Amino acid sequence: MISFKFLIAAGLFVAFATSDVFAAEVATLKELVAAIRDGQEGDTVEVTAGIYRLQEPLELKSGMTLRGAGADKTVITHADDWKPSTKTLPDPEMTTKGMDTYAYLIRLANRASGVTISDLTLKGPQLHGAVFGFENEDLHLHDLRIRDFLWSGIRTFAMKRAKIHDCDFVDAGGRWQRGGTPGVKGGITGGAIFAIWMKESEIAHNRFRRTQMEKENEFYGIKCRQGKQSRIHHNTIEVNFSIEMPFENDEDVEIDHNICHGTISIPKHAGGPVPESNRTFHIHHNYMRHSYSIEFVRNGVEIDHNLFDFDTKQDVGNLISGFGKAPAKGPASFHNNLVSNPGRGVIWINEPYNRLVVRNNHIVTRTTATPRKEGLFGFSPDCDFSTIAIRNNFIECKGQPRPLMRNDESYGATIQNNRLENVSDTDRYENLPTDAQIGLETPLFFQCGVHEELTVNGWETGRTVQDVEQE
Incomplete structure (x- = not known):
């Protein structure tokens, strides 16, 4: 094993090497750029505390590690005169053709694998995003603060076996209409994480916040066009579209133990194909706060053991909403949820x-x-109601009575063994009793959000870290 130290003319650039590992500690912008540009695959670059203002992207090679002294200490941002045009925004989403993939602070080398970036703040506001990658495997992003970008904080294509965790996203995308496109409002927007074709990946223990956008503009915490064998869990997502995974053929995506202040959107034309595993999405043990919680339709979905807790003053949405026209064959299961x-x-x-x-x-x-x-419950008159069942539920209407169904045809569904209190249309169906248990089969108890910051115990919730800080 060999070890040594040396200085380069640019300043205090301290490095050490072994037969397998090379690491450099950098303290100036010139040293940082040189270490990434001239470094080899597998190198580690340690960035000391300070502010580093780039003129162009850092391009990381396979196996490289870029690590700061902490998100509050090491800040990588752009120089004032690096201001990419917004004419390519919104980007074309499903292809890199027409994108400005160099309008990001960090651009992973195409197909680079095993890259790690951690313990930094990546900050705009003039750039399209913080990190761009194309066909990268084993990407590891953690303990980052990503803030103030025009399109998307992390923008990837064909990401496989990635881990994104313990990051803080603040206004990390979706702001391009503020950035210089006159007369353009709303419409297509990016997200804090925007992944195309994500597979075998994990997004966990991240916080997503929005402070600088107009309320009427949509912004996505996690936006993905096709996910397979991936898990999104223990995130706190305080934006109006928490997760959007529309259109493409998703498979075995688990969304669990998140705090979602906005919608989980999973629509697909005609519901999409059901994979061999029989499951596209499993949405469970989440704390949902918006009355428009889940955008449908999708086939092969299970939604269970969630607490849907809505404000009576915000009654604009249906918990599950489907807006399309093409018939969908299902299946879907909605069970063991608490809905307030x-x-x-x-x-x-x-x-x-x-x-x-x-x-x-x-x-x-x-x-x-x-x-x-x-x-x-409102269903299309063209459903095959022999395949729809509402059974073993406890439904109570406090104050205003509500009917169970919205249209005459929906009464063709199987309505069985429900406990109904102050429901106004009980004369329209038999609701025959059985020996099956009514209501939740087991009490609802779980912890969710970043590092399990919130406890759900039946209808009750414990305080989050933010609640304590605000007091």
Whole structure:
């Protein structure tokens, strides 16, 4: 094993090497740029505390590690005169053609594997994003603060076996309409993490916040076009679209133990194919705060053991909403959830949707601001209602009575063994009792959010870290 130290003319550049490892500690911008540009695959670059203002992206090679002294200590940002055009925004999403992939602080070398970036702040606001990567495997991003970018904080194509955890995303995308496109508002936008074709990856223990955007503009915490065998868990997502995974053929995606202040959007034309595993999404043990919680439709979905906890003053949405027209074959299962104060209703699906089971949930409605009086379940008249079952649920309407169903055709569903209190249309169906348990099969108890910051115990929730700090 060999070890040595040397100085380069640029300043105090201290490095050491072994037969397998090379590491450099840098303290100036010139040293940082040289260490990445001239370094070899597998090198580690340690960046001391300070602010580093880049003129162009750092391009990391396979196996490289870029590590700072801490997110509050090492800040990588752009020089004032590095201001890429916003004419390429919104980017074309599904292809790099027409994108400015150099409008990012860090650009991973194409197909570079085993790159690690940690313990830094990556900051805009003039750039499209913080990190761009194309066909990268084993990417590891952690303990980063990513803030103030125009399009997307992390923007990747064909990411495989990635781990993104313990990061803080603040206004990390979706701000391009503020950045110099006159007359353009809303529309297509980016997200803090925007991944195309993500596989076998994990996104966990990250916090997503938005402080500088107009409320009417959409912004996505996690946006993904096709995910396979991936897990999104223990994140706290305080933006209006928490997770969007639309259109492409998703498979075995687990979304669990998150705090979501906005919508989880998973629509696919006609619901999409069901993979061999029989599951596209498993959404469980999340704490959901927005009355428009899940955007449908998708086939092969299971939604269970979540707490949906809505404000009666914000009653604009259906908990599950489907806006399409193409018939979807299902299946989907909605079970063992607690639902407090659904606004318009629990499930409304515009297109015909079959093989849906709603069972063993406890649903409590209260008089809303409007007030809402429509049925809790609304289905297309063209559904095959012999495949739809609502059974073993405890549904109680406190204050304003609500009907179970919204249209005459929906009464063709199997409605069985439900405990119904102050539900106004019980004369429209038999609701035959059985010996099956009504309501949750087991008590709902779990911890969620960043490092399990919130405890859900039935209808009750413990305080988050933010609650304590605000006090």
